[in-house]
């Protein structure tokens with residue numbers, strides 16, 4: 001479990017002059033469920049496609065499970081990738097999808113695949129084109145997991161699903177993870193979903209990684225500090241200011257205490273929840289200042 005699931009070093013992808021991912025440096029430990037969050041066009045799909053080996057970096061490097069993505073068939077078999085619209089073949093039945101998966105993947109786990117299809121309640125004789133969005137997503141999840149990969153990558157797996165189907169999919173995903181011991185990376189716009197299932201977070205905005213880490217560590221190191229105006233100008237070493245808001249009398253900061261030390265000496269200090277933390281980084285990246293902290297993307 002020591003080899004990082006993803007290690008990126010100054011990873012950059014440009015389309016012509018247009019940067020899709022800039023200078024991303026990441027070290028994601030194995031065994032995590034990683035949430036990749038960011039607004040439209042942030043570079044999430046680009047990062048996931050680089051990890052799956054579907055596209056190549058313009059510069060920098062990425063290693064997945066200790067090797068270059070898609071280096072050979074053995075490496076391909078270690079990674080399951082489900083693209084944005086959970087693609088399935090409309091004309092093939094559920095059973096035909098399973099047979100196809102078996103033919104294409106040497107490590108295919110037939111009992112596992114059949115058990116999951118039964119558990120989800122999918123009719124093996126039904127054509128995939130007739131399944132609901134949630135059922136298609138469940139089928140795609142089953143196909144990717146029955147490969148028995150070491151890493152499962154999902155690009156916005158629940159974007160098209162209603163709240164109930166979303167919850168069912170994510171519940172299913174968590175059961176898979178516990179059952180087959182796999183690392184997972186999924187992108188999502190929904191911080192509440194990430195909060196429910198993920199234990200590691202990467203925030204991407206404006207083509208750059210804003211912050212990354214285990215969610216428990218990140219939430220333990222981000223604080224809202226309130227003090228009289230003028231008293232919060234000097235901060236201890238290792239403290240980054242993510243957002244600043246002033247009124248006539250007081251200043252509110254959102255800070256990242258990189259060494260984890262709670263900056264109580266500065267002023268009235270309280271933890272920042274995950275959603276506020278994510279929004280603060282997104283606003284900073286867009287240069288729109290501090291978010292109103294009641295703001296919600298739910």
Ligand SMILES: Nc1ncnc2c1ncn2[C@@H]1O[C@H](COP(=O)(O)OP(=O)(O)OP(=O)(O)O)[C@@H](O)[C@H]1O
Pocket residue numbers: 015018019020021038039040041042043044045046047
């Ligand atoms: N094949 C391509 N050719 C040109 N530009 C591209 C291509 N793919 C992505 N881009 C651009 O790169 C940037 C990052 O796109 P990407 O799809 O990675 O973002 P995203 O975070 O996944 O967005 P969304 O949440 O909308 O899916 C965007 O500005 C996009 O327009």
